[in-house]
Amino acid sequence: MSWTLSAEHLTDLARGAAILGTGGGGDPLIGRSLVEQAMREHSRTVTVLDPDELDDDIFVIPTAQMGAPTVIVEQIPRGTGPELALRALERHLGRTADATMPIECGGINSMIPLLVAARAGLPVVDADGMGRAFPELQMETFNIYGIPGSPMALAGQNGESAVLDTGADTRRMEWLARGLTVRLGGVAHIAEYAMTGEQIKRTAVPRTLSLALALGRSVREAREAHRDPVRGLAEALTGTLYSHLRVLFRGKAVDVERRTVEGFARGKARFAGKDGRSQLELQFQNEHLVALVDGEVRCVVPDLICVLEADTAEPITTGGLRYGQRVTVVGISAPALMRTPQSLAVFGPACFGLDHPFRPVEEITSSVRT
Amino acid sequence: MSWTLSAEHLTDLARGAAILGTGGGGDPLIGRSLVEQAMREHSRTVTVLDPDELDDDIFVIPTAQMGAPTVIVEQIPRGTGPELALRALERHLGRTADATMPIECGGINSMIPLLVAARAGLPVVDADGMGRAFPELQMETFNIYGIPGSPMALAGQNGESAVLDTGADTRRMEWLARGLTVRLGGVAHIAEYAMTGEQIKRTAVPRTLSLALALGRSVREAREAHRDPVRGLAEALTGTLYSHLRVLFRGKAVDVERRTVEGFARGKARFAGKDGRSQLELQFQNEHLVALVDGEVRCVVPDLICVLEADTAEPITTGGLRYGQRVTVVGISAPALMRTPQSLAVFGPACFGLDHPFRPVEEITSSVRT
Known part of the structure; x- marks a missing residue:
């Protein structure tokens, strides 16, 4: 069912989106502030469309922010950028968007489409293509199930814009877009x-905006x-597509290594357990990739x-x-739909250079008690 | 006066263009081969338009190749790339080109517009925006005298395309385009x-294709x-816009340092004189920047x-x-028009990090005799 999102939802939504963002997807505070301001300026709420109820021929252009989160938090983004990117792609395609949509869950990237919606008076589709956050643009269920990312548009902080066309090669699109983003x-x-x-x-992870709102609200x-x-x-989470939650570790951060390399925040974080014996290591590329407890x-x-x-x-981001x-x-x-062999071939452990095979968290881990 | 360029002109033209390319602008052999092949395939000669006779409202899109010459010679360029870039820009602008034109003189970049012309059946304007070769896209008399380079289109070897729009900021366009070219x-x-x-x-260096042809022919x-x-x-050269030639040095190459850095071929070359005493050093960034004889x-x-x-x-290229x-x-x-204060502010010695002020070659140098 479609629903109306207003400013009072934003704090819960940003919190829930940052939880689904799994360490990446941007800072919830910045994302929320941008949308609040746009809603106030344009005196608007945002209509959120249920994906199952969409007309087959409605035309949707997803919008987002890309870049290393470590850089993003050091800049106050201009609210006009995502709309500029949307318009550049519309112009290239010769077709106007009927709605926008997130490409991932995250503190910023669940918010950017709401910002576009509030500014341009467009509805937002309650779905995305990652069902969490991932660091690269080809890591989308859209791509996995047959929709190319290209053509894509980028907009910079000084009003620059670019349109990239790499045909069916979405990995090539990511490579070029990342280079441009760095510049x-x-x-x-x-x-x-x-x-x-x-x-x-056919291809999206459905109702992740509703889910983020529900998660953020449940915590509050x-x-x-x-x-x-x-x-x-x-x-x-019970009864959603994300049905299992496991407490992996409780403890204290003792070591964080973080570098911004080729447009990504890469690193490791280590945590010491309350018992003083066990240790958790998290490895990340913008988002957390693997959790190792005592190896x-x-x-x-x-x-x-x-x-x-x-x-x-x-939630605490990797940054x-x-x-x-x-x-x-x-x-x-x-x-x-994110654990199929096709999906694991695009965003499974091997895609991040990890040797560990994918095994479902509910099979390998019981929640810790302490 | 307009004239007709056919395949038998190409060897002389490529040689003359490589001389004007001042060490850069690409390899004459590759450029010539591409045009010869296109002329043969399409059974065409190319009409070269005199700039003074152009209609004021004729619409021209210049075409070129960008990248480090050291990389260019290691790839056989596909003949379709420049036309793909032209079409991408036409699509973006919503306007069809009546002609194309070089942006610089050089073994490849005097040829690329001829390739487009032969393939697409367009005339070529006998002018360019550097009057030689320079390594960066803002180093154009077009830019100096008020024409922005943006929007621009790029095409890659695998059929990728990109359109960049940086408004009036042509230096920013160069920065983004260089990053994309590397990727x-x-x-x-x-x-x-x-x-x-x-x-x-109002802005071009006129008749540089005719000049390249005349120079190449005079050598032959x-x-x-x-x-x-x-x-x-x-x-x-006598009686042209380039009226003075000075022999700076005769000798033997004794040392060449060349690195490909951030998309450019940078380096130094040293030459020993016949007398065994004097030495010439050339510093280059794709093109030669300064000639120092004994410092x-x-x-x-x-x-x-x-x-x-x-x-x-x-002519011998820096590569x-x-x-x-x-x-x-x-x-x-x-x-x-390339020695005005406005021009020196864009492609004078300081723009390449050189401390030497600009002084005209005919004032500071007499031809060596030996």
């Missing part, structure tokens, strides 16, 4: 994966009721690894990790 | 500086008559520094320099 200063706004309602129904309500917010989160895999892509503040379950933070790290099972 | 494998075909006949008359005819081909060259400046950008084989006056080559190095005075 644009490390962050760009993008429009890509233009598609119809029929194609969305648990806090308000002085209940365990991680338990609130687990309950909110054993407890959760691996495409399953979701989320670092939460121990007391509040507020926000700091020495001494007390955290609860959870693993969440990815939807079935 | 496209080091070489791209481009279309940029779309403009009208009126704008060409001098060889055939067993006369000094460098003298032939000097005579052919003293004898010729500096934008004046032209051309390395010629000692016996034949065949073709080899230990032991016997050479005559000449300096040629650049046209007056």
